[in-house]
Amino acid sequence: MRPLNRLTPSRRGFLLGGGALIVSFALPPRLAVAQEPGEKKLPGSLQRDPKLNSWIRIDERGAITVFTGKCELGQGIKTALIQVAAEELAVAPESIHLVTADTALTPNEGYTAGSHSMQDSGTALRYAAAQARSLLIGAASARWRVPRERLKAQDGAVVADDGRRLGFGALVKEELLHVAADGRSQLTDASHFRLIGMRVHRVDIPAKVGGGPAFVHDLRPPGMLHARVVRPPSYRGALLHVDTTPIAKMPGVRAVHRDGNYLAVIAEREYQAVAAMHALEQAATWNETPTLPEPDKIFDWLASQPAERIPVLAGSGGLTGGTNILEATYRRAYQMHASIGPSCAVAQFENGQLTVWTHSQGVFPLRAAIAQLVQLPAEKVRCIQVDGSGCYGHNGADDAGADAALLAMALPGRPVRVQWTREQEHTWEPYGSAMITKARAALGADGRIAGWDYSVRSCTHATRAGPAGNLLPAWLLAQPSTPPPPRPLPLPEGGGHRNAAPIYSIPNARVAYEFVSAMPLRVSALRSLGAYMNIFSIESFMDELAQAAKADPVDFRLRHLDDPRVRAVIKVAAESFGWADYQRRQDHGRGFAFARYKNLAAYLAVALEVAVDRKGRRVRLKRAVAAVDCGEAVNPDGIENQIEGGILQSASWTLHERVAFDRTRITSRDWSRYPILRFNGIPDEVRVHVVNQPGTPFLGTGEAAQGPTAAAIANAIADATGARLRDIPLTLP
Amino acid sequence: MITLTVNGNAHQVDVDPETPLLYVLRDELALNGAKFGCGLGQCGACAVMVDGAAVNSCVVPVGTLKGRRVVTVEGLGTNGKSGVLQQAFIDEQAAQCGYCIAGMIMRAQALLDRHPAPSDAEIRTHMEPNLCRCGTHMRILRAIRRASEALRHEVAPRREAGR
Numbered sequence: 035m036r037p038l039n040r041l042t043p044s045r046r047g048f049l050l051g052g053g054a055l056i057v058s059f060a061l062p063p064r065l066a067v068a069q070e071p072g073e074k075k076l077p078g079s080l081q082r083d084p085k086l087n088s089w090i091r092i093d094e095r096g097a098i099t100v101f102t103g104k105c106e107l108g109q110g111i112k113t114a115l116i117q118v119a120a121e122e123l124a125v126a127p128e129s130i131h132l133v134t135a136d137t138a139l140t141p142n143e144g145y146t147a148g149s150h151s152m153q154d155s156g157t158a159l160r161y162a163a164a165q166a167r168s169l170l171i172g173a174a175s176a177r178w179r180v181p182r183e184r185l186k187a188q189d190g191a192v193v194a195d196d197g198r199r200l201g202f203g204a205l206v207k208e209e210l211l212h213v214a215a216d217g218r219s220q221l222t223d224a225s226h227f228r229l230i231g232m233r234v235h236r237v238d239i240p241a242k243v244g245g246g247p248a249f250v251h252d253l254r255p256p257g258m259l260h261a262r263v264v265r266p267p268s269y270r271g272a273l274l275h276v277d278t279t280p281i282a283k284m285p286g287v288r289a290v291h292r293d294g295n296y297l298a299v300i301a302e303r304e305y306q307a308v309a310a311m312h313a314l315e316q317a318a319t320w321n322e323t324p325t326l327p328e329p330d331k332i333f334d335w336l337a338s339q340p341a342e343r344i345p346v347l348a349g350s351g352g353l354t355g356g357t358n359i360l361e362a363t364y365r366r367a368y369q370m371h372a373s374i375g376p377s378c379a380v381a382q383f384e385n386g387q388l389t390v391w392t393h394s395q396g397v398f399p400l401r402a403a404i405a406q407l408v409q410l411p412a413e414k415v416r417c418i419q420v421d422g423s424g425c426y427g428h429n430g431a432d433d434a435g436a437d438a439a440l441l442a443m444a445l446p447g448r449p450v451r452v453q454w455t456r457e458q459e460h461t462w463e464p465y466g467s468a469m470i471t472k473a474r475a476a477l478g479a480d481g482r483i484a485g486w487d488y489s490v491r492s493c494t495h496a497t498r499a500g501p502a503g504n505l506l507p508a509w510l511l512a513q514p515s516t517p518p519p520p521r522p523l524p525l526p527e528g529g530g531h532r533n534a535a536p537i538y539s540i541p542n543a544r545v546a547y548e549f550v551s552a553m554p555l556r557v558s559a560l561r562s563l564g565a566y567m568n569i570f571s572i573e574s575f576m577d578e579l580a581q582a583a584k585a586d587p588v589d590f591r592l593r594h595l596d597d598p599r600v601r602a603v604i605k606v607a608a609e610s611f612g613w614a615d616y617q618r619r620q621d622h623g624r625g626f627a628f629a630r631y632k633n634l635a636a637y638l639a640v641a642l643e644v645a646v647d648r649k650g651r652r653v654r655l656k657r658a659v660a661a662v663d664c665g666e667a668v669n670p671d672g673i674e675n676q677i678e679g680g681i682l683q684s685a686s687w688t689l690h691e692r693v694a695f696d697r698t699r700i701t702s703r704d705w706s707r708y709p710i711l712r713f714n715g716i717p718d719e720v721r722v723h724v725v726n727q728p729g730t731p732f733l734g735t736g737e738a739a740q741g742p743t744a745a746a747i748a749n750a751i752a753d754a755t756g757a758r759l760r761d762i763p764l765t766l767p
Numbered sequence: 768m769i770t771l772t773v774n775g776n777a778h779q780v781d782v783d784p785e786t787p788l789l790y791v792l793r794d795e796l797a798l799n800g801a802k803f804g805c806g807l808g809q810c811g812a813c814a815v816m817v818d819g820a821a822v823n824s825c826v827v828p829v830g831t832l833k834g835r836r837v838v839t840v841e842g843l844g845t846n847g848k849s850g851v852l853q854q855a856f857i858d859e860q861a862a863q864c865g866y867c868i869a870g871m872i873m874r875a876q877a878l879l880d881r882h883p884a885p886s887d888a889e890i891r892t893h894m895e896p897n898l899c900r901c902g903t904h905m906r907i908l909r910a911i912r913r914a915s916e917a918l919r920h921e922v923a924p925r926r927e928a929g930r
Contacts, residue, residue, distance in 0.1 A: 108864025242865030245800030245841035252799040305790040375866040424864030456805035682902025705809040716904040
């Protein structure tokens with residue numbers, strides 16, 4: 035654990051003169067986690083669950099349990115939340131037991147999505163812990179008849195300036211914490227932080243490197259059975275015939291389950307289930323229908339679909355103010371989450387109660403969906419989140435939870451573990467939608483943008499469970515549930531139109547989202563939703579405009595930006611990269627991009643260099659430098675880890691990834707048909723600067739790198755080759 | 768019955784010899800380290816060492832392993848008492864979701880056992896079969912380099928003492 039010195043740049047910021055950072059620190063001081071007096075809303079998720087003891091409980095021995103409705107998805111949220119709670123409670127992080135999303139135990143914080151966890155849960159826990167500390171000090175003050183000012187909390191006790199000391203456990207009597215959260219407690223000042231801003235090691239990593247039970251995949255409750263499902267070979271496959279008799283007689287097989295087009299096997303040992311699954315696959319014959327658009331004409335299909343036009347910015351879109359009109363169309367293929375571990379869940383139905391252990395991102399919505407699916411009252415269903423393989427959005431997790439629930443209901447008493455195959459995850463997960471964007475802009479004689487007209491078109495980015503009809507197994511049953519018609523996610527965050535509005539100061543800007551409700555390929559939320567494509571498009575177009583204006587791409591952006599926090603991250607990234615004195619080399623190019631995620635979360639700028647192999651038509655990201663401002667930085671190493679990962683994942687999407695299909699089937703069935711970035715393609719160096727903003731609200735970070743990285747790569751390819759690539763995955767001519 | 772040596776201990780397992788090693792490790796021996804990733808030998812999440820070489824346990828029939836030494840990540844150290852390479856992964860915080868990490872460690876261990884001071888290019892080439900989806904590659908490389916340096920410092924004095 036190392037302290038982050040907030041007065042000098044973080045350990046990776048040493049290359050800078052510091053001038054850029056001083057710009058941001060020279061901002062007027064802000065109220066801690068800005069809560070204006072008189073504002074009705076409670077901070078963060080306290081608004082959703084305002085009972086203090088929903089968040090923090092302390093028993094008579096002084097043991098502290100902290101509850102969050104958010105899930106560990108590999109983003110390190112457990113550690114950051116412990117840091118926040120321990121900071122405000124004035125205890126060591128090791129003394130906190132954290133309980134994550136569990137419908138029986140924790141507050142309902144919806145989904146762990148949209149980079150909301152620190153904003154929602156981190157903020158709630160910070161205020162709840164500060165209030166708990168204040169109540170404990172108040173109790174000691176009453177007990178000792180000593181004014182509060184002479185007391186402080188320290189290491190799990192309240193201590194007085196005369197040396198008297200009472201442990202938290204001795205003070206919590208009479209249900210001290212059974213009160214309403216007020217969100218008004220004095221927060222610890224940034225100058226006194228012991229934990230916030232520190233590089234605390236993640237609590238979940240030791241088990242993950244040591245073979246401990248770390249994932250839902252590793253659960254082994256006594257008597258557990260192993261299940262495998264057999265899916266139709268394509269979305270609309272209908273089961274014509276299957277003889278299950280020989281399969282039921284295979285070694286260890288306890289049940290062959292059939293319900294309409296839904297097929298599964300349940301066996302004592304795991305490989306017996308695998309063998310039975312293979313036999314069942316061989317035994318089943320399906321009728322398939324070609325329901326997918328022509329893959330080579332997928333963008334024609336998308337462009338031709340009826341769409342709901344949703345205004346995002348209502349300017350005129352007029353381009354008459356400029357002398358030079360540019361326009362461009364950008365396209366993005368379907369892409370998948372492609373988690374390394376296929377989805378898995380364990381469920382048990384016993385005494386009328388169904389329990390599901392799941393790596394879902396939203397245990398409360400999943401409980402509602404499963405209760406509807408298996409026709410139990412919601413209070414008879416408990417969903418417990420356990421770590422899974424990284425999901426990056428809505429993958430097969432909820433569907434596997436539903437599989438486990440259905441099969442546990444079919445065999446009451448014993449826990450049933452369902453493990454999807456690689457092929458099932460690849461072909462049945464909901465993808466990130468194909469997208470088309472069209473940008474037009476006018477450049478004025480003064481070298482500034484004088485008009486802007488932009489549209490984005492896609493299928494939905496939100497088909498998460500809540501309704502049972504969004505669970506894939508529900509479609510296959512003899513009594514199927516059908517998915518509700520998809521709806522666009524509302525602004526300001528948006529779905530396909532997330533980040534569709536440019537952050538730049540542009541007159542007459544018109545922006546619209548063309549929402550297509552048809553959904554031939556299953557689609558839903560993939561990390562950053564439409565922001566990836568909108569930022570790719572806008573930031574590519576900004577470079578095209580800069581070129582037309584004969585301006586440096588960084589200077590051109592700064593011309594249209596006033597916000598000092600935006601300018602600060604741009605300057606940090608550019609200076610650290612060495613943008614101004616970049617030495618051009620053969621077949622190399624540099625690219626830059628910036629965005630503020632959702633236009634309301636973390637600010638991120640990235641400068642990077644690519645190397646182009648023209649003969650092999652390959653592009654490699656050589657080095658990348660990012661600067662990120664996510665408000666008050668709780669764990670700088672966790673932030674750097676998320677941004678480094680985001681840059682590499684986005685490079686993989688942008689340079690390599692496209693879901694392949696024919697008129698009937700998804701053909702990207704495994705890693706050979708859906709290649710991703712490997713060790714031979716990774717950069718030589720990735721550097722991340724955390725531009726801390728002490729005393730400001732937490733801003734979501736986990737998805738901030740996706741869009742800027744994509745655009746910076748395209749801009750660097752254009753710089754290296756002169757070719758402007760507008761279709762993702764970017765392919766050299 | 769098949770006799771199998773895993774992490775130095777002999778085990779008798781009563782399974783079909785065609786059963787891939789992965790299922791024996793996870794289901795019969797209750798070891799968590801090797802992960803199911805693809806079942807096709809494409810991703811390395813299930814990598815373990817057999818006689819010192821990294822193999823994908825999802826495609827190795829257990830019947831072929833008589834008399835051979837299998838080492839899983841648990842054999843390098845467990846939670847609380849980490850081996851050098853595991854500690855390097857902790858020190859570098861070289862994990863996001865962590866699902867691929869045990870496989871990464873086992874493939875890297877096979878390299879370091881044979882070649883304690885590999886170059887960056889050799890590490891990249893050696894790690895090529897393993898996939899990471901979170902984009903933790905830079906940290907994984909740093910952790911392997913860190914372990915390599917730690918092992919050199921550990922090994923050098925021992926060699927001195929042997930003279």
